[in-house]
Amino acid sequence: MIRSYRHCLSFLLGLLIVGALTGGYPAVSPVLADEKAAAAIGCEIEAGAALPANTLSEGPPGEARPLSVATFSDAAGAVDPAGILAEDFLADPCLSSYPVPPPGGAIWFRFDVTNPSDLEKRWFVTTMEAIVDDIRLYEQTAAGLTLVSRTGRTTAYLERPAKSGRLAVPLSLEAGSSTTFYLRISGTFAPKTTPILISPGLLADLSKVTNNLFLSIVGFLAIMAVVSLILYRHIAPRFSVYYSSYLASQFALALIYHDWLAQIPFMNLPVTFVARWSVFCGGVGTLILILFCRALLTTGESSKREELLYRALLVVGAVVVLVAVADPWRYSGLLFLLRTLVPLILLALSLRKHRAGLVQARWVAAGLAALVFGIGVGAYGFLSPAAIEPTSSAFDLVFMRPLNMTYFVAVFCEPIFMMIAISAMAAVMQKQRQAAVVEVQALKQNLTSIESEFSEVQKATNARLEALETALANDPEKKEHLSAEQQFLERATECVLDHIGEPGFDVNELAVTLGISQKTLGRRLKDLHGLTPAAFIRSVRLNVARDLILLRRYNTVGEVAFAAGFSSVGHFAKLYRQQFQETPSETLRSLSGS
Helix, strand or coil, X not given: CCCCHHHHHHHHHHHHHHHHHHCCCCCCCHHHHHHHHHHHCCCCCCCCXXXXXXXXXXXXXXXXXXXXXXXXXXXXXXXXXXHHCCCCCEECCCCCCEECCCECEEEEEEEEEECCCCCCEEEEEEECCCCEEEEEEEEEECCEEEEEEEECCCCCHHHCCCCCCCCEEEEXXXXXXXXXXXXXXXXXXXXXXXXXXXXXXXXXXXXXXHHHHXXXXXXXXXXXXXXXXXXXCCCCHHHHHHHHHHHHHHHHHHHHHCCHHHHCCCCCCCHHHHHHHHHHHHHHHHHHHHHHHHHHHCCCCCCHHHHHHHHHHHHHHHHHHHHHHHCHHHHHHHHHHHHHHHHHHHHHHHHHHHHCCCCCHHHHHHHHHHHHHHHHHHHHHHHCCCCCCCECCHHHHHHCCHHHHHHHHHHHHHHHHHHHHXXXXXXXXXXXXXXXXXXXXXXXXXXXXXXXXXXXXXXXXXXXXXXXXXXXXXCHHHHCXXXXXXXXXXXHHHHHHHCCCCCCCCHHHHHHHHCCCHHHHHHHHHHHCCCCHHHHHHHHHHHHHHHHHHCXXXXXXXXXXXXXXXXXXXXXXXXXXXXXXCCHHHHHHHHHHC
């Protein structure tokens, strides 16, 4: 597993650079390509050996078989039917798939077909590749080449000879006859093409199987997208939006890749358009997959290195997608490399998250593993298609290629695992929300209990203050022989005592209560007590606080401070020490000791 994010990013960039330099569309030289392919599969044919015969018999080896052909690559597409007879064709019995030039060029096939039966036969020539612009079949006669049939994406749907869903051209042979045909193919998205000879019945079966598989794929993707939107939108909207968008891109890719658009009348879109949209859908799907995995794997705290990795993958992916869309035939291999490496890197990251205890990470890893397997093997099958064996089964034809098999594995397995991951994530989030609700309820109960206790303490304090004020007011000795100045001072003190539990009672309210201005209040208090009004109020509060302590009304400094109208315990303790040369705590301890 990749241990360093920096190494991981360097690894991705290095492979992409190598892919850009060496990948992409294969060379258009059929001689070199065929020789390399023959050497790769270890095919050994004696020099001058003849090509296998193409027959229209329904018996063994089957109703569908690879077309035995000689090839000529017309890179510029300039050779016409009249001039093709003078060209040199390459015959290699070891090959069944042949490199195709990019759009603008064409590949020619020359082959002989024999009808050994006693009845006239009508078979078809088609390709294993779905997206083809133009397929033309010519019959060689004494006068030259005669066009027998034509089909392809650029051919109007109603003019196609086979409307079964597969692009195919028919050829007919009388009983016991043999004819030479020329097949011209141009405008393919796949780098290689595999022509096959197939009976009408098997062609119809192949079309049905292909269409049914396609419908099952797009139906499955549509159902999963709807489920994602409906079930998880209220729990984790970004998860459902990201993954539904990803499934939508895969839906569009399947629609284009299976060439379903070619079966719609008036949708004669050339391969240059289809290829770019196919690359765009696949590339955008990869970018959305990065966003989806980031949302699933970074639900908690994520490191800066992880965020840097995600951003780097998005930037590199966007550049690769733009380059591949601009020239799919040169950089399609680069895009396949990106679509394989990105899930592989995300797989390594999800396994690391799984070891860290993230519940949904293992399901993300399972989905990415299926995707890596499907895209990786499928990309290899796309760039280097396997040989086709003779068969009479439509299912054999579909699954003879790793591209098809792994594609179905990825399409069906990856969404299932990802939906399980979303479900696991939603379950964790639901538990967290329930725990948060319980905690909030507990906090509310605690707050209610504290408010109730504070209310009781406030009531007790007010009752004690009222009792103290009554005792002081009813003292007969205090009220005898009081001068006007002393009576004013007594009134001011009583006003402060009446509002002793109100921290907001200040000089302005004292002046209003006494019915005089603040200036007069300040002058009279200065003359009588030597204090400013604010200092007078503090002095009364501090004296009340000391009386409360001495009377043992409260057990804590905080209770005393609040009862005397101080909003800050620290400020109260500081003022108390300045006035009485000891702290409130020391006064309380002295009473406890006595």
